Amino acid sequence: xxxVSQHPSRVICKSGTSVKIECRSLDFQAxxxxxxxxxxxxxxxxxxxxxxxxxATYEQGVEKDKFLINHASLTLSTLTVTSAHPEDSSFYICSxxxxxxxxxxxxxxxxxxxxx
Amino acid sequence: GENVEQHPSxxxxxEGDSAVIKCTYSDSASxxxxxxxxxxxxxxxxxxxxxxxxxxxxxxxxxxTLNKTAKHFSLHITETQPEDSAVYFCAATSGTNTGNQFxxxxxxxxxxxx
Numbered sequence: 369x370x371x372v373s374q375h376p377s378r379v380i381c382k383s384g385t386s387v388k389i390e391c392r393s394l395d396f397q398a399x400x401x402x403x404x405x406x407x408x409x410x411x412x413x414x415x416x417x418x419x420x421x422x423x424a425t426y427e428q429g430v431e432k433d434k435f436l437i438n439h440a441s442l443t444l445s446t447l448t449v450t451s452a453h454p455e456d457s458s459f460y461i462c463s464x465x466x467x468x469x470x471x472x473x474x475x476x477x478x479x480x481x482x483x484x
Numbered sequence: 485g486e487n488v489e490q491h492p493s494x495x496x497x498x499e500g501d502s503a504v505i506k507c508t509y510s511d512s513a514s515x516x517x518x519x520x521x522x523x524x525x526x527x528x529x530x531x532x533x534x535x536x537x538x539x540x541x542x543x544x545x546x547x548x549t550l551n552k553t554a555k556h557f558s559l560h561i562t563e564t565q566p567e568d569s570a571v572y573f574c575a576a577t578s579g580t581n582t583g584n585q586f587x588x589x590x591x592x593x594x595x596x597x598x
Binding site: 410412414472475477 | 516518520525527528529530533535573577584585586588589590591593
């Protein structure tokens with residue numbers, strides 16, 4: 369149980385284009401989803417927290433107009449990187465928790481974004 | 485806010501030996517402490533967790549201990565195997581509802597030498 373998927377696993381895009389990453393909870397309803405960014409050999413950096421049906425809460429320093437987050441249903445959240453630039457290249461990971469899992473966060477497998 | 489420190493940053497052990505990773509936290513309100521294993525190119529996987537009303541928890545070769553007074557908790561892996569090689573992250577959070585922010589340590593890269 370508690371499986372979270374992400375799609376795509378890898379994406380390469382050209383500078384200036386937008387990329388959408390999907391995060392799905394497969395066997396539970398995720399009332400809250402989290403988006404993280406991870407640089408090589410570093411810890412996870414929380415970007416934003418999203419609750420189903422509400423606007424995401426962004427961490428300080430994260431541009432909400434650049435990283436658009438939508439949590440439209442209890443099983444799906446999306447992160448759209450708009451007008452991507454090479455410095456946006458990173459490993460993006462989502463996690464989810466929800467009813468019956470008051471504390472635990474279950475992570476997706478991550479998405480490797482490369483902007484050329 | 486919460487500050488979680490993790491040591492060591494790298495750890496090498498011989499296969500069969502034990503490995504110990506330690507974390508300290510600053511916020512006495514933190515009450516849930518998970519440990520995650522992350523393999524290269526993959527997302528973190530929850531391997532064990534402990535809540536503040538418990539001092540120790542064990543799951544086969546993995547155990548976690550918590551000292552609330554000293555504000556530190558540790559991951560113990562016994563009889564290490566090469567497949568235990570990965571980066572391990574500790575985390576701390578507080579609250580009783582979903583959606584609470586996790587504060588992560590900086591990670592420990594564990595290498596088990598066959």
